[in-house]
Amino acid sequence: MAYLDTGNLLCTLLDDATLQRRELARRRAGVLRLTSGRVVACDPFVNHDRAPFAGPAVAPGAYPVDVIAHRDMPVLAALWLRDPAGIDAATLQWSPALLPGQDAGTLADDRFFGYPVDAGTGCFMDADAAEAIAQRLAQEEDPHADYYNHVVAGEMRGQTLDHYPMGDGSAHNVVMFLSGYGDGSYPSFWGLSADGSPVLLVTDFLAIEGGDGRDAETIRYDAYVDGLTPEHADALAKLHAAVVADDVDALRSLIADGPAAANDVIPGVGGTAIFEAIRLDRPQALEILLAGGGLPPVPAVALGGISGYADYARRLKKPRSAALMGIIEAARTAPPGPTKEAAAGETRAAGLLSRLGRWLGRR
Incomplete structure (x- = not known):
């Protein structure tokens, strides 16, 4: 037509x-x-x-x-x-x-x-x-x-x-x-x-x-932000603040207990906590965020046109520290870390096994 x-x-x-x-x-x-x-x-x-x-x-x-x-x-x-x-x-x-x-x-x-x-x-x-x-x-x-x-x-x-x-x-x-x-x-x-x-x-x-007037990337990002619950958005803001402050204790607590995940895009930032840890050269923070697993793919809704975390770290004008690059290189060959849902399931399973063991011990 x-x-x-x-x-x-x-x-x-x-x-x-x-x-x-x-x-x-x-x-x-x-x-x-x-x-x-x-x-x-x-x-x-x-x-x-x-x-x-x-x-x-x-x-x-x-x-x-x-x-x-x-x-x-x-x-x-x-x-x-x-x-x-x-x-x-x-x-x-x-x-x-x-x-x-x-x-x-x-x-x-x-x-x-x-x-x-x-x-x-x-x-x-x-x-x-x-x-x-x-x-x-x-x-x-x-x-x-x-x-x-x-x-x-x-x-x-x-x-x-x-x-x-x-x-x-x-x-x-x-x-x-x-x-x-x-x-x-x-x-x-x-x-x-x-x-x-x-x-x-x-x-x-x-x-x-x-x-x-927005480009397709920005439209996707804005739709993602609109879909976040207030609780999720607040947790992501706290996660970002912990990475910026290099507060490893807060990071461990937020990753374990909050709805935010290391590879969730942070509203107002456009990138993830993993991205921010690389950008700010925070080796300890990155290690906690990756939880011993591999580098996940960059979310499609992230801004900036980044193809992958390892490539981003290598392309930065100021070289990242040897400690951070070592974590990235190790993560490149490791399998992806457990999802938040899988980790929660493992915790529940461990709890059930522990209770079962105690019950059997009393018999």
């Missing part, structure tokens, strides 16, 4: 806290004055005379424009035709914004009709604003003047600009924004309510997927 990332489009409706968690942020770009109701999305410096979209009808009025930014760069632009607080995301239908003569049914997989960008900027404007841009450019004495360098460059100091070609207070404006990470062709989509009326228009600059 044709390109449609509903996760991207729906993220325009997320609250600010959820956006921040996804490494995104909302910014108000301006308020668009629609005098005719004919909406244009284009590169204002290259094709400001682009045709307006072929419906649906939009009533003249003033409508806010937001951008969703990732690392300070707009990745989505939303023209709000209705108060976002009153929009039911669950019932929204998405329809490609098309020019007259375009047919979405002719599009192959992941194809779309978009507007071309050659000056790194997109915009929303009313069709009437094109004439205002032409009039403003005609006022320049240089016959070779271009709109960006001779008109807008002095105004656009950030990623967005609410620009009035004929000056503040005039009838027409153009709400501009940088187009994601550069030039290209970018699609727009109407968000339609259950009755088919337009509630917003979104341009997708194809810079994120699924409405999330």
Whole structure:
């Protein structure tokens, strides 16, 4: 089917806290004055005379424009035709914004009709604003003047600009924004309510997927952290503190009694207690954490792209101590240590055998 990332489009409706968690942020770009109701999305410096979209009808009025930014760069632009607080995301239908003569049914997989960008900027404007841009450019004495360098460059100091070609207070404006990470062709989509009326228009600059600015590694890590119980997270924090302090007694107690395990990823750290013991060069701590077993695989949810503990220790700029490297080399050929569940089972079994022996001795 044709390109449609509903996760991207729906993220325009997320609250600010959820956006921040996804490494995104909302910014108000301006308020668009629609005098005719004919909406244009284009590169204002290259094709400001682009045709307006072929419906649906939009009533003249003033409508806010937001951008969703990732690392300070707009990745989505939303023209709000209705108060976002009153929009039911669950019932929204998405329809490609098309020019007259375009047919979405002719599009192959992941194809779309978009507007071309050659000056790194997109915009929303009313069709009437094109004439205002032409009039403003005609006022320049240089016959070779271009709109960006001779008109807008002095105004656009950030990623967005609410620009009035004929000056503040005039009838027409153009709400501009940088187009994601550069030039290209970018699609727009109407968000339609259950009755088919337009509630917003979104341009997708194809810079994120699924409405999330995080990479796959960070998404996995955050999901892992969200799944930890408060008790487990607290135990991992204490385990980390014990490694940092090189408190071997606390480490033994935590490993034996707490829910935390040596190869669990520690929230806020991104690595495990084993990783931290290697990073901080704590031979005694590492020996306790490994419990005489081999080096376990690095958990998939760990951050940093580490392929293995031994490789990490060898690649550090400052060589680790001979004591720590000796423990690592010995652990490379040893079988993995017992899991917490297995260790608990062995303890229970030992207790049962001891009680059985005492009972037999009394017979």
